[in-house]
Amino acid sequence: MIDRIHLKIMAAIDRHGSLTAAAESLYLTQSALSHTMKKLEQQTGVTLWHKEGRQLRFTQAGEYLLQQALRLSPQLERVDQVLKEFADGDRGTLRIGMECHPCYIWLLTVVNPFLKAWPNIDVDVKQRFKFGGMAALFQHDIDLLVTPDPLLKKGVEFIPVFDYEQVLVLSTNHPLTKKAYVTPKDLSQETLYTYPVETERLDIFKDFLLPANTSPLRHKTLEATEIMLEMVAAERGVATLPLWLVQTYQDSLPITYQKLGKSGLKKQIYLGMRSNEDRSFTSAFIQMARASVESEGSST
Template structure:
């Protein structure tokens, strides 16, 4: 009977990631001949062909592709289990791994993390922005512990807690023609350059909740990853942006900006923190969520 081992999955994952035995061997701290031998041994042990050669490259077979998918799901969970066990052995409370699925939420998160760390000296926080706009998979795959998102995707395995209400506003520079209007209409944005984060249009509320229902599109869209550069561009008249009102107010001392309500009723949003249902008993994790929702309630931070 074939016995699948963890090191089999690690080898399959590294060879697929690096694209060659030489590079994969370096990552695995093996010599290239030793890895070649291990590759042949895996196929013999499992009784199935995992790779086929195409020139100098190794390409996964159908069985190999399935094993790679399995490795991508299981190996992060092995790593998490080992990390948690090491923390228990060392008397630590743990590392809280936070995934960001919201560009402007990073500034809000800083205001939460700092006082939290003061009260939980044995907890580390690791913020991972590589999970922007793909965080549900990372949360389900145990690669992160908390997902910060304005757009929760409810699943039976996950729980989302609203922690912060805010309003999206149009941001313009001091010399912009719209700076003195009370609220903007979709038609007024038809001739504008809209500066956004690098996010698909279907995930931008300014499109889905405001422009598209009116059949309007901006003259041009520019994507910028950093908030500071975005606001520099807006303040110099290179376009307009849509950001949380609280974030615009925080930047008010640095840039001459004006926040305008979007439509008569505005666009109301919430920041949610998502976690796995199975982590309900992880005290430092659940206390972080409680504190984020009620930052003035210090009782929730007692370790």
């Protein structure tokens, strides 16, 4: 029944004092306003104003409608404005999905400048997915996927961000440090620590142990990277992590590393996003991610 235009007209009459002036302020004719409000009066059965000389005087109902107009009009304008911000990419949440546990620390170094560069965009990071990161991306549960396993599929695009080598982390006293490199069979007598995800998603299983039809003596899972490294340092077992991550801890813990296989286990981290979705801040994040890696000199 009542519509936004009625609120605007009431507010304009109040502000400008006459129908004619109100009409001008709304870029309409006085006639249009008169007709519009007359129709509202007929539909609702109320009288909104009386003519008093050449002035208008609101009735009680008109006064009420004016109050509501003054209250509601700005709220509707605010909705317009926010919608425009969404359209311009000045507002939103960038939801990042992580399928690469150790990348979290790296991600934080990108998120920090991103938040500064895009003050109206929030960032959310998700690490658990019911049906995998790809499904989450397709279902719009996330907007960006950080993963070492890109999937060529219509509707998504993957961009390599950086290369890294997955290595076996060992206590400095560990016998395997003597070898030139580690073979799958070497691990069959070891306790292996990994993050608590499915073995299909763990490089050490997928790309190293399973092809050789081998498995470690024991497989234990841990959430926290630091604890995992402490376990290795305490000679409780071994773990696999990206080389760059091991290097950052090598100074503070008695740990070292070994190549997995003769030529090492080379990996790449990709950022995946839905194609044909053009949110400027998503692309901006990807740019910043690549830049962060290049400045470190550890990139493609």
